[in-house]
Amino acid sequence: MSIFDEIDRIMRRWQRFFEDLEKEIDEEFRRLASQQYQSPRRPRFYYYGFEITMGPDGKPVVREFGNVRGRKQGGIEVVDEIEPLTDVVEDDGKIRVVAEMPGVEKEDIKVRLSNDNRTLIISASGKDRKYYKEIPLPAEVIPDKTKASYRNGVLTVELEKKDKGRGGFEIKVE
Template sequence: MWWDRYWRRFMRDMERDFEELERMMDRMFKAFEGEAEIRGPYVYGFSITVGPDGKPIVRRFGNVKPPVVEEAGYREPFVDVIVDNKANEVRVIAEIPGVTKDKIDVEVTEKLVKIRAENDDRKYRTQVDLPVEVDPKSAKARYNNGILEITLTPKQPIKEEGTKIKVD
């Protein structure tokens, strides 16, 4: 009868769908355990909101693990380096939530910035290579709501790179 064929086909399709679902779940759990290689697209990001107590709340998302420093429980903070041609300055911005400013150590040389911060349960450490040579004595650091901003003056004025070309 047509009903029997329909029912068998329906059950066969359901079984195939459940097998595919099981394979997907296996891949997902292996990825969480670090056993599987994640194939693109690669997604990684975070969102920052301010909680009712005024402290920042950082949430991560994506299929790529965050950068981690493997040494003694230290994490590598998110860091951005901005070269401002107009203001003739270099800014290093690091996200190190959960520490107080008296627990932050910053060292500056002409070519790099070292940041280390420790609280009871959070430890951060990173070393940032600078795109231009700076005057270490010009360094100024400010920490507010989990964001450390270091402002540096370059040894030589920053020139805009690139050449204008005519578009045909």
């Protein structure tokens, strides 16, 4: 079997998966639309997306985002908070987290670090949208050196690693 046959097999499997997911989402949307009650907890919109990248081991990695989530017992649920699409970029000594969060004001956004400084927690609550995501960081960071900016619906958080470079203590060889 060639690599192209394997890629074709994987793509057919993903196509079936997304076709099934599309049917489930469509059925859930129709069910929600047919409900006659108006609840303040009912989301005003439905937002779902995914990103497929190649992992370091050569296998595809799928990351989902939005406010439509699969349930463990089957089916889907629509929640108030949107999980934003995020990227974590690690450079020498720094970590940059970029999150797409359109529809909120800068004042609506809260960014904080967990007690162990290894998880970034992003939340926002605007007029029409709510966002929430906990992002595990690849290294411990220095909280005092963290900077965040929000422009054109994109939140960028720059963090400095606690242990820059390869870490450890260099020992001189005699």
